[in-house]
Amino acid sequence: MHAGTPLSTAPARGVINGGAHRYPLRVYYEDTDAGGIVYYANYLKFAERARTEMMHLLEAGYAEGVTSGEIAFAVRRCEVDYLAPASLNDVLEVRTTISQTRGASMNGHQTVYRGDEELVRLEVGMACLNRDGCPARIPNDLKNAIQSRTSPSS
Amino acid sequence: MHAGTPLSTAPARGVINGGAHRYPLRVYYEDTDAGGIVYYANYLKFAERARTEMMHLLEAGYAEGVTSGEIAFAVRRCEVDYLAPASLNDVLEVRTTISQTRGASMNGHQTVYRGDEELVRLEVGMACLNRDGCPARIPNDLKNAIQSRTSPSS
Amino acid sequence: MHAGTPLSTAPARGVINGGAHRYPLRVYYEDTDAGGIVYYANYLKFAERARTEMMHLLEAGYAEGVTSGEIAFAVRRCEVDYLAPASLNDVLEVRTTISQTRGASMNGHQTVYRGDEELVRLEVGMACLNRDGCPARIPNDLKNAIQSRTSPSS
Amino acid sequence: MHAGTPLSTAPARGVINGGAHRYPLRVYYEDTDAGGIVYYANYLKFAERARTEMMHLLEAGYAEGVTSGEIAFAVRRCEVDYLAPASLNDVLEVRTTISQTRGASMNGHQTVYRGDEELVRLEVGMACLNRDGCPARIPNDLKNAIQSRTSPSS
Numbered sequence: 001m002h003a004g005t006p007l008s009t010a011p012a013r014g015v016i017n018g019g020a021h022r023y024p025l026r027v028y029y030e031d032t033d034a035g036g037i038v039y040y041a042n043y044l045k046f047a048e049r050a051r052t053e054m055m056h057l058l059e060a061g062y063a064e065g066v067t068s069g070e071i072a073f074a075v076r077r078c079e080v081d082y083l084a085p086a087s088l089n090d091v092l093e094v095r096t097t098i099s100q101t102r103g104a105s106m107n108g109h110q111t112v113y114r115g116d117e118e119l120v121r122l123e124v125g126m127a128c129l130n131r132d133g134c135p136a137r138i139p140n141d142l143k144n145a146i147q148s149r150t151s152p153s154s
Numbered sequence: 155m156h157a158g159t160p161l162s163t164a165p166a167r168g169v170i171n172g173g174a175h176r177y178p179l180r181v182y183y184e185d186t187d188a189g190g191i192v193y194y195a196n197y198l199k200f201a202e203r204a205r206t207e208m209m210h211l212l213e214a215g216y217a218e219g220v221t222s223g224e225i226a227f228a229v230r231r232c233e234v235d236y237l238a239p240a241s242l243n244d245v246l247e248v249r250t251t252i253s254q255t256r257g258a259s260m261n262g263h264q265t266v267y268r269g270d271e272e273l274v275r276l277e278v279g280m281a282c283l284n285r286d287g288c289p290a291r292i293p294n295d296l297k298n299a300i301q302s303r304t305s306p307s308s
Numbered sequence: 309m310h311a312g313t314p315l316s317t318a319p320a321r322g323v324i325n326g327g328a329h330r331y332p333l334r335v336y337y338e339d340t341d342a343g344g345i346v347y348y349a350n351y352l353k354f355a356e357r358a359r360t361e362m363m364h365l366l367e368a369g370y371a372e373g374v375t376s377g378e379i380a381f382a383v384r385r386c387e388v389d390y391l392a393p394a395s396l397n398d399v400l401e402v403r404t405t406i407s408q409t410r411g412a413s414m415n416g417h418q419t420v421y422r423g424d425e426e427l428v429r430l431e432v433g434m435a436c437l438n439r440d441g442c443p444a445r446i447p448n449d450l451k452n453a454i455q456s457r458t459s460p461s462s
Numbered sequence: 463m464h465a466g467t468p469l470s471t472a473p474a475r476g477v478i479n480g481g482a483h484r485y486p487l488r489v490y491y492e493d494t495d496a497g498g499i500v501y502y503a504n505y506l507k508f509a510e511r512a513r514t515e516m517m518h519l520l521e522a523g524y525a526e527g528v529t530s531g532e533i534a535f536a537v538r539r540c541e542v543d544y545l546a547p548a549s550l551n552d553v554l555e556v557r558t559t560i561s562q563t564r565g566a567s568m569n570g571h572q573t574v575y576r577g578d579e580e581l582v583r584l585e586v587g588m589a590c591l592n593r594d595g596c597p598a599r600i601p602n603d604l605k606n607a608i609q610s611r612t613s614p615s616s
Contacts, residue, residue, distance in 0.1 A: 028514055030349065030507045032342035034396045035287075039338055040229045041202070044195035045492045052490055067551065075194045079233045088342045089514075089529065133189075182360055184353045184503065186496035188550045193492055199338045206336055206397075221397065242496045243375065343595075348537045349510070352503035383502045387541045441497075 013053045014094075016149050021057065021096040023050035027086050037085035043120045044078070047110045050094035051124075058145040065139045070131065073106070077125040084119045086112070092119070098146045104128045104135045106146070167207045168248075170303050175211065177204035177248040181240050191239035197274045198232070201264045204248035205278075212299040219293045224285065227260070231279040238273045240266070246273070252300050258282045258289045260300070321361045322402075324457050329365065329404040331358035335394050345393035351428045352386070355418045358402035359432075366453040373447045378439065381414070385433040392427045394420070400427070406454050412436045412443045414454070475515045476556075478611050483519065483558040485512035489548050499547035505582045506540070509572045512556035513586075520607040527601045532593065535568070539587040546581045548574070554581070560608050566590045566597045568608070 014023035025046060033039040051073070055066040065071040086092055093113045100107040105127045112120040130136035138146075168177035179200060187193040205227070209220040219225040240246055247267045254261040259281045266274040284290035292300075322331035333354060341347040359381070363374040373379040394400055401421045408415040413435045420428040438444035446454075476485035487508060495501040513535070517528040527533040548554055555575045562569040567589045574582040592598035600608075 026515075028507070028511050029341040029343065030347055030510065033337040034340035034342075034344050035226065035228075035337065036342050036344075040232075041195045041198035041338065044198065045490070048195070048492065049490050053488075069550070072189065074189075075236060077233075077235050078194075079231070081231050082229060088531070180361075182353070182357050183495040183497065184356065184501055187491040188494035188496075188498045189491065190496050190498075195492065199336070202338065203336050207334075223396070242377070343534065343536075348540075349503045349506035352506065356503070380497065382497075383544060385541075385543050386502075387539075389539050390537060 013057055014050065016054070016057055019097060019150060019152055021050065021054035021150055023053055023094040023096070025049065025092050025094070027088055027090045027092065029088065032088050035085075037087055040080075040082060043080065043082075043112060043122070046092070046094055046112060047096075047122050047124065048075075050096050050110065051108065054096055054150060055142075058149065059142060065142050071136050071139070072129050073126040074129050075124055076105070076127050079123040081121045082119075083121065084114075084117060086114060086119050090114055096150065097152055098150050099152060101138065101143055101146055101151070104137050106138065167211055168204065170208070170211055173251060173304060173306055175204065175208035175250040175304055177207055177250070179203065179246050179248070181242055181244045181246065183242065186242050189239075191241055194234075194236060197234065197236075197266060197276070200246070200248050200266060201250075201276050201278065202229075204250050204264065205262065208250055208304060209296075212303065213296060219296050225290050225293070226283050227280040228283050229278055230259070230281050233277040235275045236273075237275065238268075238271060240268060240273050244268050250304065251306055252304050253306060255292065255297055255300055255305070257291050260292065321365055322358065324362070324365055327405060327458060327460055329358065329362035329458055331361055331402040331404070333357065333400050333402070335396055335398045335400065337396065340396050343393075345395055348388075348390060351388065351390075351420060351430070354400070354402050354420060355404075355430050355432065356383075358404050358418065359416065362404055362458060363450075366457065367450060373450050379444050379447070380437050381434040382437050383432055384413070384435050387431040389429045390427075391429065392422075392425060394422060394427050398422050404458065405460055406458050407460060409446065409451055409454055409459070411445050414446065475519055476512065478516070478519055481559060481612060481614055483512065483516035483612055485515055485556040485558070487511065487554050487556070489550055489552045489554065491550065494550050497547075499549055502542075502544060505542065505544075505574060505584070508554070508556055508574060509558075509584050509586065510537075512558050512572065513570065516558055516612060517604075520611065521604060527604050533598050533601070534591050535588040536591050536595075537586055538567070538589050541585040543583045544581075545583065546576075546579060548576060548581050552576055558612065559614055560612050561614060563600065563605055563608055563613070565599050568600065 014021055027038055031038050031042045059065060059067045094110055096108055096110045098106050099109050108124045110122040111118055128136050128138045168175055181192055185192050185196045213221045248264055250262055250264045252260050252262050262278045264276040265272055282290050282292045322329055335346055339346050339350045367373060367375045402418055404416055404418045406414050406416050416432045418430040419426055436444050436446045476483055489500055493500050493504045521527060521529045556572055558570055558572045560568050560570050570586045572584040573580055590598050590600045
């Protein structure tokens with residue numbers, strides 16, 4: 001093992017198909033609590049990882065808004081329904097669709113699956129902010145990519 | 155400094171008055187993110203700390219349900235509104251009221267304040283579970299304590 | 309419950325006596341993992357909370373270096389020995405002494421206790437940085453406070 | 463998007479080659495702090511994720527000790543050197559080798575890279591425990607797999 005070796009693999013970015021982004025992850029010790037299941041706040045981390053990777057995929061080949069740090073989506077509201085618990089070593093998948101896109105905000109629907117089983121559902125309202133933390137328009141290229149690839153009608 | 159010295163101080167458990175539990179905390183590096191503010195999932199940690207301390211206070215002198223681990227309250231649903239961000243070193247207060255108590259579940263309303271300013275509001279639906287993770291009745295002593303001390307009408 | 313009420317209580321800052329800072333905390337669900345005990349990385353959070361509160365206490369009445377954000381101590385190295393595990397609801401105490409202070413760096417010794425029992429020992433090497441992340445001299449007032457109040461010989 | 467669709471992708475498990483396990487990850491908001499860099503405790507999470515995936519790879523086709531939860535490796539000691547910080551969106555790689563294997567314990571060396579740059583080095587001492595948390599022998603199949611595939615001499 002020596003420095004200089006190129007990175008052998010890339011992090012899981014998930015895939016976009018059927019109008020949704022699908023992001024896989026495994027449950028590690030850090031995610032669980034003494035109840036033996038995933039701690040309730042950590043699903044919000046899973047959801048944010050999935051949204052980040054979705055943005056990286058959507059922005060590939062376009063002006064890089066989120067990827068470059070020019071803009072960021074801040075969560076203004078979220079509703080979380082916990083249907084069933086996940087456990088250590090489970091392989092989960094976060095499926096994300098953007099249900100509504102407006103000038104400077106959007107709403108997303110995210111579901112955490114284990115196989116076919118829905119474990120957690122999130123409705124997330126997000127505001128687009130510039131580097132100063134002020135509301136900013138969602139760049140057109142990104143908005144088009146969202147609407148054509150990760151919306152229910154796409 | 156040597157072992158054998160009794161613990162000098164107790165963790166902040168907050169106080170119950172005016173029908174609400176009030177729990178103070180400071181924002182540390184671990185709570186913040188690269189945006190310079192508290193990471194959105196961490197407010198759920200703050201809220202759970204506050205609920206835990208409230209239960210410890212309510213159970214003092216009664217049969218110890220949550221404190222002893224006989225029962226636990228699992229979050230089934232939460233709605234979170236992010237009104238304004240908190241920053242490193244801020245001193246915050248989580249105020250908790252239980253808006254509804256049923257046989258084996260209850261709803262709570264929690265607000266995170268910085269001084270007079272509301273930063274985050276949470277509506278939390280919780281189920282009472284026994285050691286096996288099955289639904290369990292909220293012990294009467296605890297239910298009475300909740301209704302008489304941490305409900306809007308109390 | 310209404311806005312406008314002053315904060316009822318302050319977070320636990322711990323106390324300084326006998327040459328050490330003593331910081332109390334309770335173990336919450338967020339701190340534990342599926343093994344039923346505190347997750348190993350989380351002791352580093354506890355240790356950093358304690359160091360932060362120690363700095364706030366030491367700086368009270370002096371030029372506020374860490375408190376105001378002018379300087380920060382970045383951990384360059386830490387050694388952690390896990391002697392015994394902590395569990396949900398345990399009340400712990402982090403005891404911190406600064407074993408060596410140099411111009412722009414210092415070494416600390418931190419122990420996490422449950423009652424008289426040592427659970428985790430940390431040796432932490434820290435560098436003092438300015439707002440730009442460059443090495444900075446530890447302000448004299450702070451250095452004097454550290455040496456007179458939280459050093460083994462104090 | 464509908465339930466019933468098989469999981470499209472698997473989490474990144476990394477690869478084993480040249481006597482080391484290599485695990486890729488991206489830095490998300492949850493990993494960073496208000497200093498704009500990865501919070502120091504979170505590298506211990508990265509390291510544990512990498513060790514977990516390494517065990518899953520090593521156990522594939524053998525008796526499943528860690529994977530099935532029969533045994534677990536508890537960290538008894540770790541030394542962490544922070545050489546350079548990682549930032550939001552960085553792609554990192556954790557490289558893990560097991561430097562020494564004994565009957566019921568082992569030592570690992572882990573380095574977090576960004577490209578060719580070493581950011582953090584960890585030396586980790588681990589004890590093998592059974593389901594009751596008591597010391598247990600490392601299963602022979604696993605021990606052989608470790609020594610032949612993830613040791614410096616392999």
